[in-house]
Amino acid sequence: MLMAMESxxxxxxxxxxxxxxxxxxxxxxxxxxxxxxxKHALGAGRFAANLFYExxxxxxxxxxxxxxxxxxxxxxxxPDTSSGVKGETLQDTMKTLxxxxxxxxxxxxxxxxxxxxxAREDLGLSLVNAGEGNGGHPTQALLDLFTMxxxxxxxxxxxxxxxxxxxxxxxxxxxxxxxxxxxxxxxLSGPASMRDAQLEQHAPYVPVDEAVRQTDVVxxxxxxLERHRETIFTSADDYLRAYGLTGKRESMMQPHAIIMHPGPxxxxxxxxxxxxxxPRSLIFEQMANGVWxxxxxxxxSLEKE
Amino acid sequence: MLMAMESxxxxxxxxxxxxxxxxxxxxxxxxxxxxxxxKHALGAGRFAANLFYExxxxxxxxxxxxxxxxxxxxxxxxPDTSSGVKGETLQDTMKTLxxxxxxxxxxxxxxxxxxxxxAREDLGLSLVNAGEGNGGHPTQALLDLFTMxxxxxxxxxxxxxxxxxxxxxxxxxxxxxxxxxxxxxxxLSGPASMRDAQLEQHAPYVPVDEAVRQTDVVxxxxxxLERHRETIFTSADDYLRAYGLTGKRESMMQPHAIIMHPGPxxxxxxxxxxxxxxPRSLIFEQMANGVWxxxxxxxxSLEKE
Amino acid sequence: MLMAMESxxxxxxxxxxxxxxxxxxxxxxxxxxxxxxxKHALGAGRFAANLFYExxxxxxxxxxxxxxxxxxxxxxxxPDTSSGVKGETLQDTMKTLxxxxxxxxxxxxxxxxxxxxxAREDLGLSLVNAGEGNGGHPTQALLDLFTMxxxxxxxxxxxxxxxxxxxxxxxxxxxxxxxxxxxxxxxLSGPASMRDAQLEQHAPYVPVDEAVRQTDVVxxxxxxLERHRETIFTSADDYLRAYGLTGKRESMMQPHAIIMHPGPxxxxxxxxxxxxxxPRSLIFEQMANGVWxxxxxxxxSLEKE
Numbered sequence: 001m002l003m004a005m006e007s008x009x010x011x012x013x014x015x016x017x018x019x020x021x022x023x024x025x026x027x028x029x030x031x032x033x034x035x036x037x038x039k040h041a042l043g044a045g046r047f048a049a050n051l052f053y054e055x056x057x058x059x060x061x062x063x064x065x066x067x068x069x070x071x072x073x074x075x076x077x078x079p080d081t082s083s084g085v086k087g088e089t090l091q092d093t094m095k096t097l098x099x100x101x102x103x104x105x106x107x108x109x110x111x112x113x114x115x116x117x118x119a120r121e122d123l124g125l126s127l128v129n130a131g132e133g134n135g136g137h138p139t140q141a142l143l144d145l146f147t148m149x150x151x152x153x154x155x156x157x158x159x160x161x162x163x164x165x166x167x168x169x170x171x172x173x174x175x176x177x178x179x180x181x182x183x184x185x186x187x188l189s190g191p192a193s194m195r196d197a198q199l200e201q202h203a204p205y206v207p208v209d210e211a212v213r214q215t216d217v218v219x220x221x222x223x224x225l226e227r228h229r230e231t232i233f234t235s236a237d238d239y240l241r242a243y244g245l246t247g248k249r250e251s252m253m254q255p256h257a258i259i260m261h262p263g264p265x266x267x268x269x270x271x272x273x274x275x276x277x278x279p280r281s282l283i284f285e286q287m288a289n290g291v292w293x294x295x296x297x298x299x300x301s302l303e304k305e
Numbered sequence: 306m307l308m309a310m311e312s313x314x315x316x317x318x319x320x321x322x323x324x325x326x327x328x329x330x331x332x333x334x335x336x337x338x339x340x341x342x343x344k345h346a347l348g349a350g351r352f353a354a355n356l357f358y359e360x361x362x363x364x365x366x367x368x369x370x371x372x373x374x375x376x377x378x379x380x381x382x383x384p385d386t387s388s389g390v391k392g393e394t395l396q397d398t399m400k401t402l403x404x405x406x407x408x409x410x411x412x413x414x415x416x417x418x419x420x421x422x423x424a425r426e427d428l429g430l431s432l433v434n435a436g437e438g439n440g441g442h443p444t445q446a447l448l449d450l451f452t453m454x455x456x457x458x459x460x461x462x463x464x465x466x467x468x469x470x471x472x473x474x475x476x477x478x479x480x481x482x483x484x485x486x487x488x489x490x491x492x493l494s495g496p497a498s499m500r501d502a503q504l505e506q507h508a509p510y511v512p513v514d515e516a517v518r519q520t521d522v523v524x525x526x527x528x529x530l531e532r533h534r535e536t537i538f539t540s541a542d543d544y545l546r547a548y549g550l551t552g553k554r555e556s557m558m559q560p561h562a563i564i565m566h567p568g569p570x571x572x573x574x575x576x577x578x579x580x581x582x583x584p585r586s587l588i589f590e591q592m593a594n595g596v597w598x599x600x601x602x603x604x605x606s607l608e609k610e
Numbered sequence: 611m612l613m614a615m616e617s618x619x620x621x622x623x624x625x626x627x628x629x630x631x632x633x634x635x636x637x638x639x640x641x642x643x644x645x646x647x648x649k650h651a652l653g654a655g656r657f658a659a660n661l662f663y664e665x666x667x668x669x670x671x672x673x674x675x676x677x678x679x680x681x682x683x684x685x686x687x688x689p690d691t692s693s694g695v696k697g698e699t700l701q702d703t704m705k706t707l708x709x710x711x712x713x714x715x716x717x718x719x720x721x722x723x724x725x726x727x728x729a730r731e732d733l734g735l736s737l738v739n740a741g742e743g744n745g746g747h748p749t750q751a752l753l754d755l756f757t758m759x760x761x762x763x764x765x766x767x768x769x770x771x772x773x774x775x776x777x778x779x780x781x782x783x784x785x786x787x788x789x790x791x792x793x794x795x796x797x798l799s800g801p802a803s804m805r806d807a808q809l810e811q812h813a814p815y816v817p818v819d820e821a822v823r824q825t826d827v828v829x830x831x832x833x834x835l836e837r838h839r840e841t842i843f844t845s846a847d848d849y850l851r852a853y854g855l856t857g858k859r860e861s862m863m864q865p866h867a868i869i870m871h872p873g874p875x876x877x878x879x880x881x882x883x884x885x886x887x888x889p890r891s892l893i894f895e896q897m898a899n900g901v902w903x904x905x906x907x908x909x910x911s912l913e914k915e
Contacts, residue, residue, distance in 0.1 A: 037711060039655040039683075045344040047370060057693035058706050061685055065657060065711050068683045073344075073373045075366055076381065076686065083362035088569035096363050096568065099592035101342060101370050263706065264698040287709035350649040352675060378649075378678045380671055381686065388667035393874040401668050401873065404897035406647060406675050 043072030066294035098124030156183030164221030348377030371599035403429025461488030469526030653682030676904035708734025766793030774831030
């Protein structure tokens with residue numbers, strides 16, 4: 001007597017989206033941005049639950065703001081005080097939430113493939129990936145593309161460098177899929193120990209100076225210092241000099257080229273402190289645009305009533 | 306200069322409710338369900354606080370959805386970051402919340418009798434029991450009755466088996482009071498070590514096979530494996546074979562009989578995995594109905610303005 | 611490409627407020643109180659974030675109720691599950707929230723001077739101090755003044771005793787600045803070991819009996835038993851006898867004098883249990899008034915659109 005199977009509008013990762021679907025999301029984000037800071041009626045009386053099994057500020061708050069701007073009701077789900085501690089599976093938690101009336105579950109989880117696994121069965125709600133281990137972070141990639149499109153007019157034809165810990169980066173992965181789909185060129189760079197053989201089948205690896213010099217967009221990735229500091233490089237300064245955005249590298253950038261970063265920035269590691277608020281930096285625009293993209297993503301996942 | 310004494314509409318347990326009161330709650334739940342997934346004006350501008358001192362998913366979220374569907378504002382009270390850590394008593398916390406404008410406190414607590422103790426004094430707000438130790442869980446019982454009534458037409462005359470850890474179950478206790486009040490027959494079953502002498506004054510204990518064979522409703526209780534596994538039975542399989550819903554027992558059930566469980570189910574312990582989503586199972590209907598029953602309970606506790 | 615510098619309406623502490631500004635806040639609080647328990651349109655579609663880095667019940671809930679009564683959307687920011695655990699600075703957290711659309715950040719923090727430090731740079735949002743270490747707690751002082759004004763007609767000319775752990779009290783500090791600005795007389799009292807040389811430049815220290823006898827308002831401060839019990843006095847009883855409000859001291863109070871306390875009260879320590887709900891006590895009025903004052907403070911911080 002479970003609810004009948006229906007097709008759901010999940011957002012698992014960018015590699016599942018066609019060029020038309022991505023363009024539709026970018027267009028809808030533009031629409032929502034043009035509407036400004038008002039509360040809409042689209043989601044009135046409809047519930048989203050935010051399940052963050054890993055720490056987050058910008059993504060969690062951004063989704064919550066997006067949900068509320070759409071007029072949705074939001075449920076903040078705290079894994080530490082839920083029935084997960086009684087051994088309930090994630091799958092049963094989803095079915096429970098769906099039965100109670102939740103239509104969209106926004107999930108951040110450490111386990112790569114957890115969402116794809118969940119999506120195999122009809123859970124009664126739509127899943128939105130808010131960052132999954134080293135796997136994917138599709139709304140981050142979409143907001144990055146939206147920010148590029150807004151700045152340059154279109155994404156097709158742009159040359160984008162993604163620099164840093166490529167191997168462990170869900171942001172890199174989702175951006176490569178989305179950027180290639182939209183017709184951008186991507187190069188990867190960073191420490192040799194952080195290269196990713198699989199991704200390099202889609203985007204070539206080049207030295208940092210070359211990456212910075214040849215591209216329209218210099219996207220620096222967050223280094224998880226806590227993991228790598230001791231083993232790979234001896235200090236933040238060493239990382240900055242070898243792979244970060246120093247004054248010298250910024251001066252190599254093309255005059256029109258921009259700086260991006262998914263945040264939070266380790267100031268003085270991925271880039272010199274001053275570049276975070278630099279005229280070339282679109283880091284705060286990225287954060288602001290995250291709300292409009294997430295409104296578009298949520299809108300797509302809301303079932304027709 | 307404290308607020309004047311007024312009568313409050315607490316919901317402490319089902320044993321304090323008359324047949325008329327229970328029927329009124331079931332009728333109001335039906336009304337709210339018929340209204341569907343909209344946001345109502347009844348609770349506009351009025352505040353409920355949810356204080357969960359023990360883990361919960363379905364009950365906590367269900368109350369939050371119910372509050373928001375009624376149009377109420379909700380306060381999520383996190384015991385770990387409250388003044389409770391400064392030594393404030395629960396009674397003073399309630400008076401504080403009432404002074405700030407909270408009209409209903411939904412409380413889950415480990416301590417049996419805590420709510421009754423609180424209710425002795427006028428706190429300035431209405432208390433709703435959302436599960437109290439091994440004591441009572443009235444909204445669970447009410448949603449169970451609502452689900453039975455919806456399925457069978459009426460609760461009076463139904464034969465209901467409650468099977469499992471009777472002694473430690475607040476669900477069993479609240480269901481026995483409510484079912485008996487409404488004119489249903491109840492039998493109890495489960496491991497001898499989990500029998501409850503007091504409850505058996507109201508509902509006889511019978512062997513599991515007999516309980517399954519003779520009743521219209523087979524309600525399996527959650528086994529708290531973490532407590533009992535080592536001491537009482539050596540494995541989940543053993544429990545399933547001895548007291549759970551196996552295929553053999555399901556085939557003994559009357560053709561029209563249904564399966565219920567308050568959740569979360571330990572799949573493969575209280576019942577074979579396949580019975581959770583089985584045509585006989587109303588487990589997800591129970592969860593869905595929880596929202597409508599809680600709307601009825603909250604409506605009852607909202608003071609006239 | 612960061613947002614242009616604009617003047618923000620922070621509330622850092624009462625020592626930054628003129629007599630006119632305090633009076634305006636008291637007047638607006640009175641206005642909101644007269645409006646009663648409805649939801650207003652002023653804050654519709656606008657976001658406040660509540661960042662509590664220290665435990666709180668009454669202040670946190672009071673702000674949340676105030677935000678929602680103004681029609682604002684609220685973000686509950688949990689430091690334990692935010693990017694702070696990834697090493698993000700408070701300043702970058704603020705800029706992130708502002709980029710996402712948050713207009714007001716209500717902050718409780720242990721570090722004295724943290725908010726003033728944050729306010730040196732334009733963060734893109736308004737800061738409201740919800741209690742800062744031993745530094746200041748301006749909305750508590752303002753609600754105290756509002757409660758006094760409501761009870762006595764005006765604050766100017768009142769004689770107020772603040773009794774207890776003066777040295778560690780942000781409540782004492784913010785009250786001294788606000789009360790002196792509004793023309794009240796203040797005396798301080800309490801254990802010699804808890805005196806504060808700097809504050810005594812603004813308000814004389816007197817023995818407890820004298821403080822109780824001569825004043826219109828007897829404001830007892832919370833003793834942080836967990837810090838002092840072992841070192842300074844040997845028991846709660848000892849503290850009550852030496853510095854608390856005993857029956858003997860209450861009988862020394864002027865007939866019209868009132869009892870106040872910021873809460874949570876250690877019943878039997880700062881005062882005998884019965885004085886919390888005593889006719890002289892305005893402790894619950896203080897809590898209730900906190901909502902109206904915070905609505906006034908939030909209204910002041912909402913930027914013109």
